[in-house]
Amino acid sequence: MRDPRSKKVVALAPSGIRKFFDIVNEMDDAISLGVGEPDFDTPWRVRDEAIDSLTKGRTFYTSNAGLKELKVEISRYLDRRFGLSYEPAQEILITVGGSEAIDAALRAMLDPGDEVLIPQPSFVCYLPCTVLAGGTPVVIPLKEEDQFRLTPEALEAAITERTKVLVLPFPNNPTGAVMEKDDLEAVARIVQKHDLFVLSDEIYAELTYLERHVSIASLPGMKERTVLINGFSKSHAMTGWRLGYACAPQPIIAEMLKIHQYAIMCAPTTSQYAGVEAMKNCDADVERMREEYNGRRRYLLHRFREMGLSCFEPFGAFYVFPSVKEFGMTSEEFAMRLLQSKKVAVVPGTAFGDCGEGFLRISYAYSLDSLKEALARIEEFIGELRGQR
Amino acid sequence: MREKILSYMETNGRIGLHDLAVMLDTDEAAVANELEAMEAEHIICGYHTLINWDKVGIEKVTALIEVRVTPQRGMGFDKVAERIYNYPEVNSVYLISGGFDLMVTLEGKTLQEVSGFVTDKLSPLESVLSTKTNFILKKYKDHGTIMAVQRKDERELVTL
Numbered sequence: 273m274r275d276p277r278s279k280k281v282v283a284l285a286p287s288g289i290r291k292f293f294d295i296v297n298e299m300d301d302a303i304s305l306g307v308g309e310p311d312f313d314t315p316w317r318v319r320d321e322a323i324d325s326l327t328k329g330r331t332f333y334t335s336n337a338g339l340k341e342l343k344v345e346i347s348r349y350l351d352r353r354f355g356l357s358y359e360p361a362q363e364i365l366i367t368v369g370g371s372e373a374i375d376a377a378l379r380a381m382l383d384p385g386d387e388v389l390i391p392q393p394s395f396v397c398y399l400p401c402t403v404l405a406g407g408t409p410v411v412i413p414l415k416e417e418d419q420f421r422l423t424p425e426a427l428e429a430a431i432t433e434r435t436k437v438l439v440l441p442f443p444n445n446p447t448g449a450v451m452e453k454d455d456l457e458a459v460a461r462i463v464q465k466h467d468l469f470v471l472s473d474e475i476y477a478e479l480t481y482l483e484r485h486v487s488i489a490s491l492p493g494m495k496e497r498t499v500l501i502n503g504f505s506k507s508h509a510m511t512g513w514r515l516g517y518a519c520a521p522q523p524i525i526a527e528m529l530k531i532h533q534y535a536i537m538c539a540p541t542t543s544q545y546a547g548v549e550a551m552k553n554c555d556a557d558v559e560r561m562r563e564e565y566n567g568r569r570r571y572l573l574h575r576f577r578e579m580g581l582s583c584f585e586p587f588g589a590f591y592v593f594p595s596v597k598e599f600g601m602t603s604e605e606f607a608m609r610l611l612q613s614k615k616v617a618v619v620p621g622t623a624f625g626d627c628g629e630g631f632l633r634i635s636y637a638y639s640l641d642s643l644k645e646a647l648a649r650i651e652e653f654i655g656e657l658r659g660q661r
Numbered sequence: 662m663r664e665k666i667l668s669y670m671e672t673n674g675r676i677g678l679h680d681l682a683v684m685l686d687t688d689e690a691a692v693a694n695e696l697e698a699m700e701a702e703h704i705i706c707g708y709h710t711l712i713n714w715d716k717v718g719i720e721k722v723t724a725l726i727e728v729r730v731t732p733q734r735g736m737g738f739d740k741v742a743e744r745i746y747n748y749p750e751v752n753s754v755y756l757i758s759g760g761f762d763l764m765v766t767l768e769g770k771t772l773q774e775v776s777g778f779v780t781d782k783l784s785p786l787e788s789v790l791s792t793k794t795n796f797i798l799k800k801y802k803d804h805g806t807i808m809a810v811q812r813k814d815e816r817e818l819v820t821l
Contacts, residue, residue: 293818296818297818304818306818307818307819308819309816309819311814311816563665563668566684567669567684567685568684570683570684570685570686571680571683571684574683640673640676640680
């Protein structure tokens with residue numbers, strides 16, 4: 273019998289997080305700081321709207337691109353929050369989470385051999401999605417001394433004549449890094465000079481703690497070169513609803529819509545009705561959650577300073593990315609030993625790219641009590657390691 | 662700053678000065694000063710513990726009593742409210758708009774104790790016209806905290 277499996281898929285590396293989580297899963301009493309999703313419930317009014325839509329029997333497909341009302345509300349929201357202007361009927365596509373939007377955008381833009389620049393450490397899907405779309409991933413390692421921002425020099429150095437798309441994953445998972453307006457302006461100049469396109473994954477846009485997030489699409493001349501990805505998962509604590517969206521110039525959205533309608537049909541109808549309420553009436557809930565995350569972020573950084581654990585100050589998302597280089601072991605070894613001896617699960621930085629070596633991703637989408645307990649154990653652990661030297 | 666301190670304190674009265682200062686990006690002395698000032702101004706009126714007595718196995722009866730009263734000349738409802746709230750068994754007294762005047766909440770060990778208070782103490786007050794006693798059968802949510810169910814972290818591990 274022939275091998276039924278695609279060589280391309282077989283060659284994809286399994287996610288580094290997956291492997292680690294399988295071990296965590298077998299431990300019942302471990303405290304996990306590994307989960308990358310909000311610990312808050314979806315605001316009740318959003319859940320209530322979803323229930324109401326079911327009560328009214330709104331259980332049909334929506335149009336492929338999504339509910340008109342939702343697209344209109346997203347357009348208003350993006351204008352209100354980020355000063356972006358997208359035309360609901362032509363420039364917005366509702367997807368099954370931001371993930372589907374990333375996949376569809378890459379498939380809509382890439383031809384074989386096109387190179388995609390992927391800054392790392394970053395969310396694990398860009399590289400495999402690029403490969404599956406027939407493109408060639410080119411990794412740009414980000415550095416702690418640059419606060420894990422993408423510098424113009426690093427970008428310029430990675431560009432070849434095959435480069436077509438730059439993935440811009442900020443605020444960043446796993447580092448918590450943000451790109452401020454002047455950082456983005458420098459990137460935008462290079463993107464325009466080389467006639468590139470940007471896939472800007474702004475799923476954590478609402479979770480910034482320094483200044484309001486700036487979208488690269490809001491810079492002059494960039495809207496026509498940008499596919500903006502966002503969604504409801506992180507900002508509105510709606511991960512399980514699987515609801516996201518892409519905004520882009522009409523020609524790109526039109527091609528993404530083809531992929532979406534053949535592969536997916538439409539995003540879940542109930543989730544879309546919930547999304548309307550989230551866009552219309554939940555700015556205060558988003559604010560409340562951001563404040564809470566910010567308090568935890570400050571608490572974690574303060575505790576790391578107390579322990580003498582080196583950590584750059586992240587201003588976005590809900591992760592901190594401390595360095596464990598002083599202990600002379602790999603991130604994976606550190607994480608494994610921490611799990612085994614103190615039953616605290618954190619994710620090794622290498623799960624997000626080779627340049628994550630020497631770092632850990634710690635999520636603060638956990639209650640303050642859990643964070644305190646976990647940090648006390650981490651402090652004990654590094655005390656023991658230092659004592660042994 | 663006050664509003665932020667209060668929003669933390671309202672749901673977690675046990676949070677320490679140190680943690681509060683770290684999370685609000687200020688120093689302990691500043692937080693301590695604000696707290697002291699708010700106590701002095703009676704913005705913070707006390708520090709209580711939210712107890713689910715059902716789980717302790719100690720019988721408690723809580724009643725919401727609707728009271729209609731005659732307001733007194735020059736004093737409005739304040740005088741009669743004072744007469745009522747000074748009883749230690751009374752938990753709270755609110756002036757209410759609508760079909761009655763005062764809402765009194767009362768905690769007792771038994772039904773008899775509560776009804777005894779109503780018949781012996783409350784009803785005989787001169788300005789009290791009538792009372793209607795409602796007993797609480799189950800507390801689902803109190804002070805913003807859901808009492809009925811305990812939640813645990815059900816998030817599954819996922820690749821992201």
